Amino acid sequence: MSAAGGGQITAYYRFHSVIYDATRWSFLFGRAGILLELADLCPAPKRILEVGCGTGRNLRVLGDQYPRATMTGIDLSGDMLRVARNKLAGYGQRVSLIQKPYAAGVAGPQKFDLVLFSYSLSMFNPGWEEAIAAVAEDLTPDGVVAVVDFHASRLGWFRRWMGVNHVRMEGHLLPRLRQKFSPRRERICSAYGGAWQYLMFVGGRPAAAA
Numbered sequence: 001m002s003a004a005g006g007g008q009i010t011a012y013y014r015f016h017s018v019i020y021d022a023t024r025w026s027f028l029f030g031r032a033g034i035l036l037e038l039a040d041l042c043p044a045p046k047r048i049l050e051v052g053c054g055t056g057r058n059l060r061v062l063g064d065q066y067p068r069a070t071m072t073g074i075d076l077s078g079d080m081l082r083v084a085r086n087k088l089a090g091y092g093q094r095v096s097l098i099q100k101p102y103a104a105g106v107a108g109p110q111k112f113d114l115v116l117f118s119y120s121l122s123m124f125n126p127g128w129e130e131a132i133a134a135v136a137e138d139l140t141p142d143g144v145v146a147v148v149d150f151h152a153s154r155l156g157w158f159r160r161w162m163g164v165n166h167v168r169m170e171g172h173l174l175p176r177l178r179q180k181f182s183p184r185r186e187r188i189c190s191a192y193g194g195a196w197q198y199l200m201f202v203g204g205r206p207a208a209a210a
């Protein structure tokens, strides 16, 4: 993520952090579903990292789903993290929130059993390839990476509008995820009668790298 890109995103979320939780349920589809499926695919992670954790919605679900796990959330936006901090206060020392752009090792020297990207990777422009490579370094040997995000849209005007909102949806994430991780589950789903597609991917290290 370039400094310019990061600055635009933090400015964007200065306002959007206020309306985020009230509005995003209507288009960030698949978040509840992937967390539910993780209960099966990653039954007992000790350490969880969410990259681009935003207002902490997913960390709260994960905190309840995995009562023994510690959780780290990284995000560029102090405004989003402020909402997350309030929401997650009840989880005490189990949650750490870090305001930084994501890079390997930014969360500390420890490795994670589960790394989640929920509608964040599509905003890493530039930097999505580096972020996918960085996860491989932050995972334990048996660790799992889970991604839910925008995939693509056949509507040019919609892709351009999402670009204005810092989101790239050109089908670029899934091929790289498949290349770097061995898929355990993946799906492309349709939203609003095909206006766009979103992806769900859960994978582990390729056998040779494990």
Ligand SMILES: C[S@@+](CC[C@H](N)C(=O)[O-])C[C@H]1O[C@@H](n2cnc3c(N)ncnc32)[C@H](O)[C@@H]1O
Pocket (backbone or CB within 6 Å): 001, 009, 010, 013, 024, 028, 031, 051, 052, 053, 054, 055, 056, 057, 058, 074, 075, 076, 077, 080, 100, 101, 102, 117, 118, 119, 120, 123, 124, 127
């Ligand atoms: C659409 S929100 C998703 C929030 C949350 N994961 C969810 O599912 O509701 C994307 C988040 O990613 C963060 N973000 C974007 N680029 C980032 C980067 N390079 N490093 C860390 N966080 C980033 C944004 O600040 C924002 O909070």
